[in-house]
Amino acid sequence: MTGRRCWKVIVAVAGAVVVAVVPAAWPAVGGAASGSGGHGPGRWTLVAHEGFDRPLKVDRTPWRLDPQGPRSPWHVDAFDDDGEAWRKISGSLFERRLATLNVFRKRVAFGRQGWLTAEIAAVDKDRDGRPDSRPGLSTAFLPDGQRVARISEPSWDAGVLIRPTRPLPPRYRVEMTLRGIDFGGQRGGRFDYGGKHNGYTKEPCKTRYPWTFQGALPGRSRCDYPDVTRENGFYYLTILDYATPAPHGNPGIHYRRKVIMDGYYSDDDRWKNAGTCDPRTRRIYRTFDGTFNGVNALFARGDRFREAANNNVSNEYYIKTACGNVSMDEPYGPGRRFHGHLASAELRPELLPKAAYRFAVERDRTGYTLEMSGPFRHIGQTTLRVHHRFVEDGRPIWHYNQTPGEYDGRFDRRLAHRGPAGTYTTEHSWPRGSAYPDSFIIGDPHLNYYEGSAHVDDIRLYVPQNDR
Template sequence: MRGRRTIAMAAGGAAVVAAAAWPATAGTATGRTGPSDRARPSDRTGPWVLMAQEDFDRPLRVDGAPWRLDPQGPRSPWHVDAFDDDGEAWTKISGPLFGKQLATLNVFRKRVAFGRGGWLTAEVAAVDKDRDGRPDSRPGLSSTSLPDGQKVARISEPSWDAGVLIRPTRPLPPRYRVEMTLRGIDFGGKRHGTFDYDGKHNGYTRGPCKTRYPWTFQGALPGRTRCQYPDVTRENGFYYLTILDYANPAPHGNPGIHYRRKVIMDGYYSDDDRWKNAGTCDPKTRKIYRTFDGTFNGINALFVRGDKFREAANNNISNEYYIKTACGNVSMDKPYGPGGRFREHLASAELQPELLPKAAYRFAVERDATGYTLEMSGPFLHIGQATLRVHHDFVEDGRPIWHYNQTPGEYDGRFDRRLLHKGPAGTYTTEHSWPKGSAYPDSFIIGDPHLNYYEGSANVDDIRLYVPKDAR
C-alpha cells in the first residue's frame, strides 16, 4: 500500500459562529480512543469540536417501525414544493396524463429518529405498484457486524422502486464538518472487469420492467406504459454525502432532487452511451482518462452552480456543476480536457470496492465562513491511500454555489432569475428561483434518494458532526 497522500486544491478555514439547537458537546477531535479514531478529522482541518456522533454500536429499530401511506399533497409530512412526487410542476408540463399515471401506485414511508438525542433520522420509502396496501419491497436500515466484529449500519435496498436515506433530524449549524465512514458498497459499477456478478447486472437483480416510471424530467411520456419507460439498470449509484437546501429530505422521484443540491459527493455508475465521453481523473498522474476505460466506480465531487441550468437536457430542473480535481477545474457546461475531448461528468477518483470492509473510505463536507470544502479519504485506484480536498467559495469568480445562504442576510438576491420548465403538454414557471430575502438550511443525505432508480446495499461505519472549537 502506498503511503498516505494529501492533494488539497484550496484551503478552508474555521469560523467563530454559535451552533444553537444542537446537543451538548460530545467530545473533541482527539477525544475517543480505539475504533472511533477511524473517523477522526486530520489536524489540517483545523480545531474541531465533536458535537454529535453515531457509531452504530446499539441496535437500530428502523425496520420494525410501521409503514405509513404517504397522503401526497401539501399536507403530507414529506411535502417539499412544486417538484414533489405529485408536484404542480409535473402536472403543468404533463397535463392530466401525469396524474393518471401517478394514480396507478402508492408510496409507503417510514421516518424514524435514532442516535443520541435522536439527532439522526432514517427516511425509508417504497412503491406499491399494484396498490394492494403493502410496499412491493422491503428496503431498510439495520445493524450488522463486519467480519472483525465491528458494528455498522446496513442500508438495504433490494429493489429499484424504493429509497433509503440517513439525514440529520435538525438542519446543520452555520459552520460545521460532517463526515461518514463507508465500509461496504454494492450499488453497481464493475467488479473484476464486468458489470455482471453475483447474479446481478450493474448491481440490479435481474427482472423485467425496471423503469423510471412515472417520474422523468419531461414529465409523463405520452403513449408509453410502465414497462415502455426507459430502463434504469444501466444507471446505478449512491450518495456518499451530499448537502441539500431543505430540512427534511426523503426519497422522491429522481428529478426533484436535482433542483435541491448545494454540494455533492456521490457515485454514478453508468455505461449508458450518453456518458461515453465522460472523464475520470487519475490523481497520481493528474491526467484525465475515459470513464469507459475505468472500473465505473468513480466519485463525483461537485459544486452545484446557482447561475447556470441544464436547459436543453433537463428543462431547467437540473443545475450545471463546477468541479475541482487534481487534474484541474472544469465547468460541466463546456467540453474539457486536451482538445475538448471530454464532456458531461468528471469523476475525481475511483473507489476500490473489493478492498472493503478491511479498508474504509471517509467522506466529509465542511462549511466555513467562506464556502464549502469536499474531502474524501481512502485507498483510491491508481494513487493508493490518499486524502483529496477541494474548496469553493460561496461566490467564486462570479460563480455562486446554489442556495448557499442559510439566512437572508448572507445573500442579496443578485442571482435570482425566472425559469421555464417545458414539457409535452405545457410549461411550469418558477418566477423566482433564488429571491432576495430567501434562506435555505443545510441538511445532509447518505444513501439513495430516488424512488425510481438505484438498487443495492451499503455499510456505514459511523457518522460525525463537528463545529469549530471557537464556536463554543
C-alpha cells in the first residue's frame, strides 16, 4: 500500500474486535459525475466501474472444499454455517445434520485492480467430492450484442454473490443496473411458467435443511424440513456489516444487514396481509393482488429483534415508501389491516432487457439513502428515494458505525437465542468500542433458498467530490 492513504476498519467477529487496514483511496476512473442523475446531495466522483466488457473467468476457477470452523477463509462468527450458536441451541443433532453434506466454494476477484469479488458456493449433499449443481457468474449477451454478467443459480442449494473486494469508504454511492431477472414471481398472472414453479424447477425435496432459525428440527429428515419453493428472491443491492460476505445458510445473513433492497417473491400464507405501495396514487394494496414482483427497501432496526418468529436472529425493519413509513412488526395502512412487508413498488420483468432498473445506496454524514429507478408498475419510469438517518427519532440503523467514534454503545443489549436443546446468548450485540465496515452484495446469499438467474450490466462506486 506504499504511497496510498489508509484507514483502520475495526470488525467485530465472534465477540472479538479485529483491526484490519484497508486502502482509503480508491483509484479514480473518471472525472466528477452526478451518479444519482441529479438526485441526492452534491456531486460524485466515479472511483470504480465494472461494465463487464471483458469476459469473466469466474466459472473456470476450481472449487474448494470449505473446511468449516474458525480457520475457514469463509468463517464469520457464531452464526456461521457450523457456528456455535446453532450447535448450542440444537445440541448434537445439528452436528449430525451438518455432517451429511459438504460445501464447495469459489472466491474470485475481478474488475479493474480486482475491486470486485465473486463468491460462489454449492452444497454436496451426497458427499461424493463434487458440488451437486453448477452455479456461476459468466459473460452473457443482450439481444443488441451488449455484454453483461449472468448470475446463474440452477439449484436452490447454492448461492452466488458479487461484493466489493475491500470494505466501502466512509461516504459513498454504489449502484448497479439490472437487465434481466428470473428468480420467481408471477409472469402473466401465474407462478407456473417455463416448466418451473415460482422460478424453481419441480424436483421434490427442496427444503431449508439443515439451517433454520430454530436450529435443527427434531424428528425430521431432509425432505421433512419446510419446503422453500413458495419463497424465491434476489438481493438487488444490500449493505452488510462485515467485510467478506459469501453465501451461507439463510438465517445468518438476517443478523448482518444494515440496509436492504431485495425482492422476496412469496405467496406463502404468512404474507397474505402484506402490502405493496402504488407510488402513483400513494395507496397500499394487498401484495396478493399484485404480480409478486415487489422491491423491498428496508432499514434494519438496531433496537428491535424478531424474537417470536426468528429467535432474535433477525432485526425488525423500518420501511419508508411513497405511501408512508411503517415498522414491519406493527399493523399499517388504512384501518391498520396490513402487516409484514411493505414493498416500495413492483418491477415489470417483461420489459427487460430493453428497459433497465438501477438500484443505488448512498451513505453520507447523516445516514443512508436507498434509491431505485426504472419503469415500475402503475407509475411508469420514475426514481424513488428514501433516506434514514443513522439514528432517527430514537430508532438506529443496525451496526451503522464504521468506526468506534461514530457510536457510544447506547443500543447494546443481551440477546437470547433459544432452541430445542438449549440457549445461545449474545452478551453484547452492539457494544461500545465496536465498529462494522460496509460491504454490498448483489445476488443470492442463501445456501438453502432461492433459485434462478439474473443479468447485471453495470456496477459503479462513487465518493463525494470533496473527498478526493
